[in-house]
Amino acid sequence: MEEDKARYETLCKLMKEILDKKVEKVTVSNRLVSSPCCIVTSTYGWTANMERIMKAQALRDNSTMGYMMAKKHLEINPDHPIVQTLRQKADVDKNDKAVKDLVILLFETALLSSGFSLDDPQTHSNRIYRMIKLGLGIDDDDVPTEEPETAAAPEEVPPLEGEDDASRMEEVD
Helix, strand or coil, X not given: CHHHHHHCHHHHHHHHHHHHHHCCEEEECCCCCCCCEEEEECCCCCCHHHXXXXXXXXXXXHHHHHXXXXXXEEEECCCCHHHHHHHHHHHHCCCCHHHHHHHHHHHHXXXXXXXXXXXXXXXXXXXXXXXXXXXHCCCHXXXXXXXXXXXXXXXXXXXXXXXXXXXXXXXXX
16 A cells, blocks of 8 residues: 555646645545545535535525535545556656546546536536547547538528518609
């Protein structure tokens, strides 16, 4: 366990930098078996269910919300292949955009699996779509975009039926 902590110390620091205020700390876990990471609340922090209940309150106080919600801990599984590969990529290049995306994606997925709700689900889904494109080998340039000529082009407007009638009405007056 001590060897794993020493080996993954740089990855934990990098993940904490990327996630910044979303987690209090990132640690190596010895209790995870099949998942790459999980979210754990501190002893006196709110659980996922309590946080969901407090967000649903009509007259909630945002000052206590921020204080209680900031007590999340991210635990990573050093034996999981995703975390091992992520550590290797992070050792090669700390500023890699893919590493940052993967860390945020792992965090948000751990939030969902731990019962928390996402602040911005649309950003999460866009990140997943981007990773799926990357996995399928689709470039952003290959994605078909809607061209202006296929868009609903305004057709020529036929003349109004009442235009001839209006001029005849003026003649009658």
